[in-house]
Amino acid sequence: MDIFYSIVFYSVFYVLLSLIFGIIIEYSFPTFNKSKKTVSILIEVILQTITITLVVYIIEIMTTNIKDIIDPRMSNYGGGGQILGLVFIATQSNYINKLNKLEHSLVQKYIR
Numbered sequence: 429m430d431i432f433y434s435i436v437f438y439s440v441f442y443v444l445l446s447l448i449f450g451i452i453i454e455y456s457f458p459t460f461n462k463s464k465k466t467v468s469i470l471i472e473v474i475l476q477t478i479t480i481t482l483v484v485y486i487i488e489i490m491t492t493n494i495k496d497i498i499d500p501r502m503s504n505y506g507g508g509g510q511i512l513g514l515v516f517i518a519t520q521s522n523y524i525n526k527l528n529k530l531e532h533s534l535v536q537k538y539i540r
Contacts, residue, residue: 435507442491442511449483450519460525466533473526480520484512 457476491508517524 442508446512446515454520460522
């Protein structure tokens with residue numbers, strides 16, 4: 429039962445960290461504006477993707493260190509990445525809208 433509490437603790441910890449950082453990232457970048465040129469949106473998406481990658485890396489380092497200190501048995505717990513992904517998708521609607529715009533632009537230009 430002890431491992432169950434550890435899993436719950438780390439899951440909640442991942443949700444809180446990814447929620448905080450996801451909101452910070454969302455408001456650090458310009459809001460979606462469909463009248464912007466595709467190149468501008470592409471640059472924003474690339475920069476936001478790099479930022480997300482760096483933040484995920486930092487969160488993984490933080491949680492790994494905490495896992496090792498609090499409960500070394502949790503070092504094999506691999507659910508954090510999935511939680512980070514789900515919460516980051518939920519908190520970054522402008523990022524999703526920009527990706528959708530890029531996809532639509534590319535489909536219109538190269539596929540149809």
